[in-house]
Amino acid sequence: MNHLLSWIIWLPVLGGMGLMALPEGRAKAARAAALALALAEMALCLLLLARFDGSLAGAQFSEYLPWVPAWGLGYRLGVDGISVFLVALNGLLGLAALLAAWKRPDHWRAMAMLILAAEGAAQGAFLARDVVLFYLFFEASLIPIYLLIGVWGGEKRVAATTRFLLYTLFGSLLMLAAILVMYFQVRTLTGKTSFDMADWQGLTLPLGYQAWLFGAFFLAFAIKAGLFPLHSWLPEAYRQAPVAGVILLAGSLAKMGSYGMLRFCLPFFPLAAHAAQPLVAGLALASLLYGAGMALVQPDFKGLLSYASVSHMGLCVLGLFSLDLAGWQGGLLTMVNHGVSIAALFFVAGLLWERLGTDELSRHGGAYARMPALGLLLLPAAFSFMGVPGTNGFVNEFLSLWGAFQYRVLAGALGALGLILGAAYMLGLVKKVMLGPSGEAMRGPVPDLDGRERLVLGALVLVIFVAGIFPNLLLSRMGPSLSQSLQSLTAPVAVAMK
Amino acid sequence: MNGVISMNNLPGIYPDLVVLLGAFAVLALELLWPQKGSKTRVLYVSMAVLGLGLLGLGARSWGMPQEVFPGFLRVDGLSGMAKFILLGIGILTLAAGKSGSRNLGLDHAEYYALLLFALFGMMQLCGSVNFLGTFVDLETFSLAMYVLAGFNKRLAGNREAALKYFLPGAFAAAFFLFGLALVFGATGSVRYQDFVTAWQSPALREAQRALMLAGLGLMLAAFAFKVGLVPFHFWVPDVYEGASTPVSAFLSAGAKVAGMVALLRLVGLVADPLDFFQAGPSSYALGRVLLLLSVLTMMVGNLAALRQKSVKRMLAYSSVAHSGYALVGLVAVLGGHSPDGASALMAYVLVYVLMNFAAFGLVAALEAGWPQALLGRPPMLEDFNGLGFAKPVFGAALALAMFSMAGLPPTAGFTAKFFLFKSAVEAGQVGLVVVAVLNSVLSAAYYLRLVVHLYMRPAAREAGLPLFEGWGAWMTVFCALLLLFWGLLPQSLINLSQAATMGIWH
Numbered sequence A: 001m002n003h004l005l006s007w008i009i010w011l012p013v014l015g016g017m018g019l020m021a022l023p024e025g026r027a028k029a030a031r032a033a034a035l036a037l038a039l040a041e042m043a044l045c046l047l048l049l050a051r052f053d054g055s056l057a058g059a060q061f062s063e064y065l066p067w068v069p070a071w072g073l074g075y076r077l078g079v080d081g082i083s084v085f086l087v088a089l090n091g092l093l094g095l096a097a098l099l100a101a102w103k104r105p106d107h108w109r110a111m112a113m114l115i116l117a118a119e120g121a122a123q124g125a126f127l128a129r130d131v132v133l134f135y136l137f138f139e140a141s142l143i144p145i146y147l148l149i150g151v152w153g154g155e156k157r158v159a160a161t162t163r164f165l166l167y168t169l170f171g172s173l174l175m176l177a178a179i180l181v182m183y184f185q186v187r188t189l190t191g192k193t194s195f196d197m198a199d200w201q202g203l204t205l206p207l208g209y210q211a212w213l214f215g216a217f218f219l220a221f222a223i224k225a226g227l228f229p230l231h232s233w234l235p236e237a238y239r240q241a242p243v244a245g246v247i248l249l250a251g252s253l254a255k256m257g258s259y260g261m262l263r264f265c266l267p268f269f270p271l272a273a274h275a276a277q278p279l280v281a282g283l284a285l286a287s288l289l290y291g292a293g294m295a296l297v298q299p300d301f302k303g304l305l306s307y308a309s310v311s312h313m314g315l316c317v318l319g320l321f322s323l324d325l326a327g328w329q330g331g332l333l334t335m336v337n338h339g340v341s342i343a344a345l346f347f348v349a350g351l352l353w354e355r356l357g358t359d360e361l362s363r364h365g366g367a368y369a370r371m372p373a374l375g376l377l378l379l380p381a382a383f384s385f386m387g388v389p390g391t392n393g394f395v396n397e398f399l400s401l402w403g404a405f406q407y408r409v410l411a412g413a414l415g416a417l418g419l420i421l422g423a424a425y426m427l428g429l430v431k432k433v434m435l436g437p438s439g440e441a442m443r444g445p446v447p448d449l450d451g452r453e454r455l456v457l458g459a460l461v462l463v464i465f466v467a468g469i470f471p472n473l474l475l476s477r478m479g480p481s482l483s484q485s486l487q488s489l490t491a492p493v494a495v496a497m498k
Numbered sequence B: 001m002n003g004v005i006s007m008n009n010l011p012g013i014y015p016d017l018v019v020l021l022g023a024f025a026v027l028a029l030e031l032l033w034p035q036k037g038s039k040t041r042v043l044y045v046s047m048a049v050l051g052l053g054l055l056g057l058g059a060r061s062w063g064m065p066q067e068v069f070p071g072f073l074r075v076d077g078l079s080g081m082a083k084f085i086l087l088g089i090g091i092l093t094l095a096a097g098k099s100g101s102r103n104l105g106l107d108h109a110e111y112y113a114l115l116l117f118a119l120f121g122m123m124q125l126c127g128s129v130n131f132l133g134t135f136v137d138l139e140t141f142s143l144a145m146y147v148l149a150g151f152n153k154r155l156a157g158n159r160e161a162a163l164k165y166f167l168p169g170a171f172a173a174a175f176f177l178f179g180l181a182l183v184f185g186a187t188g189s190v191r192y193q194d195f196v197t198a199w200q201s202p203a204l205r206e207a208q209r210a211l212m213l214a215g216l217g218l219m220l221a222a223f224a225f226k227v228g229l230v231p232f233h234f235w236v237p238d239v240y241e242g243a244s245t246p247v248s249a250f251l252s253a254g255a256k257v258a259g260m261v262a263l264l265r266l267v268g269l270v271a272d273p274l275d276f277f278q279a280g281p282s283s284y285a286l287g288r289v290l291l292l293l294s295v296l297t298m299m300v301g302n303l304a305a306l307r308q309k310s311v312k313r314m315l316a317y318s319s320v321a322h323s324g325y326a327l328v329g330l331v332a333v334l335g336g337h338s339p340d341g342a343s344a345l346m347a348y349v350l351v352y353v354l355m356n357f358a359a360f361g362l363v364a365a366l367e368a369g370w371p372q373a374l375l376g377r378p379p380m381l382e383d384f385n386g387l388g389f390a391k392p393v394f395g396a397a398l399a400l401a402m403f404s405m406a407g408l409p410p411t412a413g414f415t416a417k418f419f420l421f422k423s424a425v426e427a428g429q430v431g432l433v434v435v436a437v438l439n440s441v442l443s444a445a446y447y448l449r450l451v452v453h454l455y456m457r458p459a460a461r462e463a464g465l466p467l468f469e470g471w472g473a474w475m476t477v478f479c480a481l482l483l484l485f486w487g488l489l490p491q492s493l494i495n496l497s498q499a500a501t502m503g504i505w506h
Helices: A004-019 A027-051 A084-100 A108-127 A131-140 A142-152 A157-190 A207-225 A234-240 A243-268 A270-296 A301-320 A325-356 A372-386 A392-407 A409-434 A451-469 A472-497 B007-032 B040-059 B077-098 B109-127 B131-149 B158-187 B192-200 B206-227 B235-242 B245-271 B281-306 B311-335 B340-368 B392-406 B412-426 B430-455 B471-488 B491-501
Strands: A060-068 A073-079 B066-069 B073-075
Touching: A004 A027, A004 A060, A004 A073, A004 A084, A004 A108, A027 A084, A027 A108, A060 B491, A073 A108, A073 A131, A084 A108, A084 A243, A084 A325, A084 A451, A084 A472, A108 A131, A108 A142, A108 A243, A131 A142, A131 A157, A131 A243, A131 B412, A142 A157, A142 A243, A142 B430, A157 A207, A157 A234, A157 B412, A157 B430, A207 A243, A207 A270, A207 A301, A234 A243, A234 A301, A243 A270, A243 A301, A243 A325, A243 A472, A270 A301, A270 A392, A270 A409, A270 A472, A301 A325, A301 A392, A301 A409, A325 A372, A325 A392, A325 A451, A325 A472, A372 A392, A372 A409, A372 A451, A392 A409, A392 A451, A451 A472, B007 B040, B007 B066, B007 B073, B007 B077, B007 B109, B040 B077, B040 B109, B073 B077, B073 B109, B077 B109, B077 B245, B077 B340, B077 B471, B077 B491, B109 B131, B109 B245, B131 B158, B131 B206, B131 B245, B158 B192, B158 B206, B158 B235, B192 B206, B192 B245, B206 B245, B206 B281, B235 B245, B235 B311, B245 B311, B245 B340, B281 B311, B281 B430, B311 B340, B311 B412, B311 B430, B340 B392, B340 B412, B340 B471, B340 B491, B392 B412, B392 B430, B392 B471, B412 B430, B412 B471, B412 B491
Parallel strands: none
Antiparallel strands: A060 A073, B066 B073
16 A cells, blocks of 8 residues: 555544535434544554564655745654554554544534544654644644543643643743754755754764753643653643543654654753753652652542553653663653553543543442453453563563663662552552442442453453563564664764764 | 826826725715715715725736835835735625614714825725835824724714724824934935935945834834834724724724734845844844733733623724734744745735624614614623524624634634734744733633624514615624634635735845
8 A cells, every 4th residue: 555654644533524524413323433543543553553664764655745845844654663552652652542432422523523533633643754744743643632632631721721722832932943943954064954853863063052952842842742841731630531532642643752752852862861861850750759659649540541651651751761772672661652552541540430430440340240241351450560470561660670770880770769659559449449348429320341351451461461472572673673763863872982 | 207296107106096086976976966864875986986996906917016106105016915805804894884884983984084084094004115114104104093983973982982093093104204304314325225225235234223123113113003003002992892893893994904014014124135133132132022012911911801791892802912912923934934924924924804894784784774872882792692592693793704714623713813824933932922822811701702692592572673685694604704714724714814915026
């Protein structure tokens, strides 16, 4: 299939808009069409995985169309070992989000359109090889999520979504200014007017200059990923968002932040990245520990998951900024694995809310007796979050910590402490929800999972085990791209040291 | 050749003349053959006039700059694009007032004539290369605008609006004349060309330079009033709210296009050949003044807009803020290194016109559908509650315009800002760009509030307030589609604005 990457981006976006053309009353037809789109997208992602050559480091399936040639703007797409699994994850989560929204009665077509649009925009950000094209998708993805939270969210949805939007906009617009400054620096240094990512690497900008640009890029990505202390938009947005929205937001869109660090901050500004390493590693550890601590004391399901998310994104950034191959593998794997497990957990939070009408953990309890299927499927997701061997979480936590130990023993030790806390809050969550005497909200009739819910959770749990037992399926394909990128990062630093 | 005004040159300003004659024709038509009720006949005549003007404009190639009346009026790419936009604005204004012209208070033939007179003044202004001519054009459109602003007597505060517009307007005219006198005193001429010759002459003394710059500065102040730059913006919210909605849209868009083009020509007088900021202390001062104006205009406009509950007032402050963004392009022009500043400015102005009419078009459609009891009350944000789901097409178009105003991709608002910021960074104005992007965040806060009301609040009544699905509403959709198109495929917008500004100075 030609233009596979374009299909992956535009099928959900345009197909979703096509949904709006269906007549309003035809609820079943709209659901069938939306499901078909999400399944087709998933199939395209699987096709990409199957045809992806894991032994190559560079971009594959590249596409180019002139966009504004005089400025060096191009519609450049490509996929490599860094982005390929994020694309697949996104395809999976789009499907999960759509199924999570299946029963919402109000304005279903519009909701499905926005879910698909957000999915497509995130695909665009992961596949773009042009800086402005990336920026376009990175920003455009805000609009569907903003509307998803604002229209279909909880009580305080408007305040939460406004805050989310303004916060992220603040970071990304400063990044836009930095992109423009960098563009003219590239022109000065290489004589090329180009927004092609390939042209922006391996330049010898002075450290003072790099530091500012690095700062602007990093700020945007750190806000998106929800890194401490820039996370303050995150818990409320996650809490108020509808399940479909938060699956996409926490599962794949937050990954645009950490992906951006790996793709832009590190290779474009290697000197600044090395200089900022202690600071960023410190922030990452602070996120890891603070997120875990806050998750321990959250009274509600979604709140706990939000802070758990902050904590795990801290782990991811810690791995990335260890500037070590194992750490990078750990960081990248964390993005993928956390995406799967957080989606499963938020899905559970949503289905419990539908049944019990409350999110407060103190009113939960004893679900295992009433919903054994849920118990069976929740446990692997929680274990993955805790990093139990056999699940995918073990691999990425081990590698991230390994990287952190390579950087500083103290960083590794503190990171390990954070993960122990992680086990504590996750076990606490399972205990409060599943075990013990029946909670006050459990009094009424509580049906077990239906077919749709079993399917979604079952698929996510399957991924958790496959990626946990055969991690090399992922690692071997990530390897060449990551080591090449790491090389380009250390080479200019070595030169500067001399 | 100098100063010869010959009839042979008239075809050069054919579109302007068509509009002027059209204005007289509309007056005469209504006088000789009056129509009762909603004056659709003069409306179609006015539309035909504007269409003819566009045809006339299209018949000429924009590439060849020409002084139609040497030392007085220039026809070049810049004036071509500006007139194209202005004629478009005229058509959009007529469309916005077409449905429900009774509710909007526009059922008078004089409205159409005044609109055409104002357009004529604006079009002339875009080509003027003579200080005296600039003054006359400025007053031509202003006088028509004063009357238009006070036209809808049903609206509360309408008279007050007209007066608030007129009095400071008279001050501005005086400022301009005083500046003109200073320039004339320093150079002995009222032609732009002589100004440039004197400016570039090695014999220019610093005292003379200061006098010329002071004169230019005063004229700048007059234009600052016309396009509503801080601190000359106080009339803007009252007039926009008090005037009939299509008139507000026309005023904000038309005055901005004409004023910005005139400012571009004035600033261009001192910009090009030297690195402006190196040219001397007084040049440096003018550059700083523009920079400061830009920053202040953005900040004050956006901060004030945050607090508004009336949609038209919010759009008024937003219009002030957008003038501030447009000034970023002017500062880039002054920076001298970047030829893109002027093109970015023109692209921005064009996109602003579209966003503005998309927003005002739906406000007008809302008012057009209002029951009698509500007439005269300015539309509030609450009036848009639930409209997004009740009228999906129009709601989405308005939401898209709001995202565009905030500068989010994939809309033309992003494209235009990107172009503008790119030219400013190239001219070395990174600090200004940082201020501008921070302002964009601020502006998103209030633009999105309208989106909140469209989609996230339940409708006050069962179906919300009735929306008149006439020309105004469809105009919003048209503008929104164009915004989306240029947001995704900006090449034609860039080509257009670059062709327009190629070789505009000297």
